[in-house]
Amino acid sequence: MEEAAHRIAMISSHLHPSDIQQMERGSVVRRSDCRAKGGAPGFKVAILGAAGGIGQSLSLLLKMNPLVSVLHLYDVVNAPGVTADISHMDTAAVVRGFLGQPQLDSALTGMDLVIIPAGVPRKPGMSRDDLFNINAGIVKTLCEGITRCCPHAVVNLISNPVNSTIPIAAEVFKKAGTFDPKMLLGVTKLDVVRANTFVAEVLGIDPREVEVPVVGGHAGVTILPLLSQVKPPCSFTSEEINYLTDRIQNGGTEVVEAKAGAGSATLSMVGPTAFQNICFFPHIGQAFAAAKFADACLRGLRGDAGIVECAFVASQVTELPFFASKVRLGRGGAEEILPLGLLNEYERAGLEKAKKELSESIKKGVTFITK
Ligand SMILES: NC(=O)C1=CN([C@@H]2O[C@H](COP(=O)(O)OP(=O)(O)OC[C@H]3O[C@@H](n4cnc5c(N)ncnc54)[C@H](O)[C@@H]3O)[C@@H](O)[C@H]2O)C=CC1
């Protein structure tokens, strides 16, 4: 009763009284949900960890994405505040807030896309793997909620260490009998965004013209930029290759150190393109990480053709059960895993190093659930 009163108090300012009655009965359908759809495709998206550094900016951008009709913001702190704030934006998506674990299932019910940036970020001197002890349990709990409430949703998992949290999520889904490998995607888009930026700097061209495939995983040597496959075709000196590979692999650490204890990358992780094709702000143009990746997943769900992004997914491109590579996104999630293409000798050596570390991280994640 107390919980229901709290929940209602939290969101009543955004709801019509009849909605509140419906909510008490366990189903909330706002008239504006239908209005938001307006005949156009509208997807229901939940962000878990919405009050954090990534979560807040991501909430803002998804509120502005016309493909989103309903936006659920869940966190263990400050969800009502972020929800009230975002909900005043005059775009179509209906925003609702959910605070704390008792409201997790309501946040997840009926979602098409669930994005998870919940968990702790690094401080200087830490590796992503140092976050495992805290974030593994958080991801497990949230994924258990997904199995109960929206087992067919596409899941974008951001929480680090991605190389282990994706195997954790997969094992949780397998245990519940809901695992669809195509629907679970580890977000490695920031590695591509960084690679495009750093390569463009070296080439002296606009980063929007550059496309660098980055494969493997999302930590240190597991981040493998394929500089031999850069578009537009170009060549680099061996000094440039060493510099670029090192900078791309350590881009996250560069930000963690520069923030000096105040967290890790959030802005480049989210960035201004929930709108790549459907731009309200065409001048913004280039996209960044999580919002762009979520937008690509939504365009895939809508049925757009030719949506290709790099992501860390269940895979057979190597002998490892999970690997980041280019995937073609569609109504069924990562519908096709694209091959790595031709690697040069430098990249083949990098691939062997990446696989060694990745294999350990994957095992660690799997064991966390199966032990
Ligand atoms: N995949 C990638 O490319 C990247 C991943 N990350 C990772 O994303 C995660 C979040 O980073 P930030 O947003 O900077 O951290 P943050 O600390 O600013 O935000 C995390 C949010 O998660 C919430 N949270 C904690 N436990 C939760 C739970 N059980 N359920 C729901 N929410 C919970 C916190 O209350 C907080 O609001 C970190 O693990 C970080 O390492 C960060 C940058 C890039």
Ligand SMILES: O=C([O-])CC(=O)C(=O)O
């Ligand atoms: O480095 C970190 O801890 C956050 C992250 O994953 C990134 O910025 O790539």
